[in-house]
Amino acid sequence: MKRKLVQRVLLVLLCGVVFAGCSSASDKGTEKRSSLKIMYVDEEAYFFSQYGDLFSMQYPNVDIEVVSTSSIYTEDDQDYNKALADFIEKKQPDVVMLSMDNYEKFAAEGKLLDLNPLIERDKYDIGSIYPALVEILKQKGDGKLYGLAPSFYGSALFYNADLFAKYGVKVPHDGMTWQDIIDTARRFPTTGDEKTRVYGYGNGNGMSIESLASAIAGTQGLKVINTDTMKITLNTDSWKQAYKLAKDAVDSGTIYNPEDGGFQGGTLEDLYRSQAFLMGRSAMTVGRSYLLSSIKDAKNTLKDYKPFQVGIVAGPVDPAEPDKSRDITFNELFAIRVNSPNIDAAWEFLKFVNGEKFAKVRSKSLTNGLLSLSSRMEYSKEYDGVNLDVFYKLKPSLDGASSLDNDKIPRDFYAQYQPIVDRELKLVEEKKKSIEEALQTIEQEGQVVLDKAVKEEAAKKSGE
Incomplete structure (x- = not known):
């Protein structure tokens, strides 16, 4: 706690230096006192140490209320997507913090505000934001930009x-x-x-052979399940090559x-x-x-x-x-609820935490640890003497699995599927089966499990 308090004080002091001479009295949407309800994953104190304190220095006329989503993650068997949607409907936050999966789902359902008109109105510069991030967000938003992320992995x-x-x-x-x-x-x-x-x-x-093969497959965009046909697609040449490469590597001892x-x-x-x-x-x-x-x-x-x-x-x-x-993910993604009564204040918050001044302040706090990379490229240059430019070199591959596709897979499937994988790969390690034979069995038995899980979930939903 003491370390967090020190970091918080240092950030506020840094903010004072960076924002010296800036007056928030004339900032658009904040001339009069206004309120802003922000949905965040953690407790209020952590939110203010990360974002709130700095925002309040720039916008003292905005009163922030934090609503934490931690309460919805207490039941093991609940549908988290539904619980989150219900939480937002009940609490009515102006700003929501989302994962990429939630972002894509809520954007498709029309629950998020399109930011493009606001960006054009205020001539807000997104040119120095890592282009890959903007491209991913637009692709997941069906061509529109519904959110921004201050940092990424x-x-x-x-x-x-x-x-x-x-x-x-x-x-x-x-x-x-x-x-x-x-x-x-x-x-x-x-x-x-x-x-x-x-x-x-x-x-x-x-x-293990499985974890290395999965890493190889992830890089190549291979999927275990084709969610269009709901068929397991493990017994293919590409998967066989991934597993063979992994097995040979592990067997070599390197x-x-x-x-x-x-x-x-x-x-x-x-x-x-x-x-x-x-x-x-x-x-x-x-x-x-x-x-x-x-x-x-x-x-x-x-x-x-x-x-x-x-x-x-x-x-x-x-x-x-x-x-x-295919491995670019967001740390914390902020969006505005489409029916928010405080759109101007919410937009000021998004502009601030995704802006250059905020990125500059955060870059000066990296001495205590590098948790994620700044979306503003010029403010994540090096850490402990190591250049970070490499993390901005690759473009995103946008053909990965959609969260909307993943929602089609029953939540109970993998618990029944994994024991089949473990059993078959153990036989491969013991040289009792070849990779080809094991993948064929996994696909056949896994398909039976998948069909059963799909049928049971459909029956459960029809009975609700």
Whole structure:
């Protein structure tokens, strides 16, 4: 709590410096005292430390009420989409904070305000916002822009430059495919004790055949279920290639995949020591930008920590689309409820938290940790000496699964489907089945489970 209070005070002081000389009295829509109800995922104190305090300095005539959605996530068996829609209908917030799935759904249902007329009216500059984000939001909004996100998450390929130099391996480059990454990983030694040896590739808790195949498939946009036909599409050449590549990589010993499954609980030090890349024992890993913050924390927490030079390149990519990424997600997406009585004040809030001044203030607070990347590109330049430009290099691939498509999949399906996958892949690991045989069985038995789940859900809905 004390650390949060200090950070909050520092942000307010920084805001005072950046906004010095700016008067909010003349800001459009805030000359008279007005109120603004904002829906946020967490408690009021956290919202104000992140956004509210800074906004109130610029707009002292706007009274903010925060309504937290935490109360709707208490029942395990409820429909969260319906619960959220009911919550919004009951609380009537002016500004809503949404996930990408909620954004697409509510936009399609006409529940969000189109921001384009407001952007044009105020000549609001969105030119320095990462174009990929605007493109995704418009695509999910059927060509219209219904929301803006101050920050986002993106993945990249991290590498340990010291290990590459030590073993004489050429360092990674932008646009590497999973085949490239695994081929490079194989150039590192596979000998030594599991707890101390070097790995060519490794993430936090290790990668099984399934998790690596899923990562490869995700990069290539492969889907387990075709939601148009409600058919499982796992027994295809593309999925077979993804699983074969993953199996060969894991079998080669170059992938960090500890027998105990990795971190099973303990102290923060135990967690850090279980991370192969974090501890300098893995040459490469794919991760989010906040991995840099974890590296910095480990350096400051572990007395015997040995720092190493970190490199980052754009990727991995689908070989069919080498300039694009399917792994760009939003941290917190703000939109305006279509029937809000306080549209001007709500729009001022969206403009502010997505604006250059706010981005500048937030960039100066990164000394305590990099949680996400600023949507305003010029304000996420580097962290702890590492350049962050790489996270803005790739364009979005917009052919990924739609949240509206995912809603078609019964919520109970995966709980029944996963045991089939686990059983079949165990037989593959034990060399009792081939990849082709296992995927064929998973598809056949999984389809039976899916058909049953679809039928049961339809019956349940008809009885409501």
